[in-house]
Amino acid sequence: MKIETGNVATIAYDITTAEGEIVESSDISGPIAILVGAQSMIPGLDKRLVGLDVGAEETFEIPPEEAFGTEEDAPTNVVSRAEFPKDAKLEVGQKFQANMPNGTTLTLAIREISDDTVTTAMIHPLAGKTLSVSVKIISVRAATSKETEAGRAMVTPPPPPPKK
Template sequence: MKIEPGTVVTLAYDITTADGEIVESSDISGPVSLLHGRQTLIPGLAKRLEGLEDGAEETFEFPPEEAFGTVEDAPTNVMSRAEFPEGTKFEVGVKFVAKMPNGQPLHLAVKEVSDESVTVAMIHPLAGQTIGMAVRIIGVRKATSKEKELGKAMVKPPPPPPKK
């Protein structure tokens, strides 16, 4: 079966920096299942997967706009000063790193400061970088009506392969 909108794709992947360093791998996190056309790991992936079949192995290169965006286009968030440790001093342009709930680092840059709030740009660590992605299609199937309604795959992908 070919990957097209309305199919659930299960894939193994490695994401690499331009110098070849693996920064994310399904060997660690396990394969991922996505509802094609509704879910993706990065914006440019869906169009690259279109038409591939179970068992296909491909390597892609993504410019920043198709991957994690540019630093300049990073989304912003207005946060209450109370969300930061007491005594934190803020200056426009200052950058710092916070941890997301999943433990991943989130790079923040102060954009605006008021008496009550701080506007920060949320910059992905790979923003502004061209990345590589190697994928292996593990499975393709038609999405259920429930998955289409919810806009996401409802199955757990298989566990990662054992280390050799």
């Protein structure tokens, strides 16, 4: 069965930066099942999976615009000026790190400052980076109605193969 948008594909994968830095690997976390077309992993990956069949092994280069974006197009958030220390000297362009509840560290860049608010861009650590994604298609199946409604695969993928 070839992958189509709306199928659930279970994949083994390696994600690296163009510089060779390992971002994530199913060798560590195990294969994942994704609802193709729901942009559940990296947006540009979904369209590259369409048409592949079980057993296919491919490597894709995914530009920043189809991965985690660029610093320039990072989403923004407006926060109260009161969230910052009163004596903080804030300047447009200033950057600082913020730890998110899920453990991810984001760079926040100040875009605008008013008397009451500060607008920051929320920059993902991989923003601006081209990614290399190697995949092996383990299985493909039609999504259930619950998966389609939820917008995600609802299965636990098989454990990774034993190391040789």
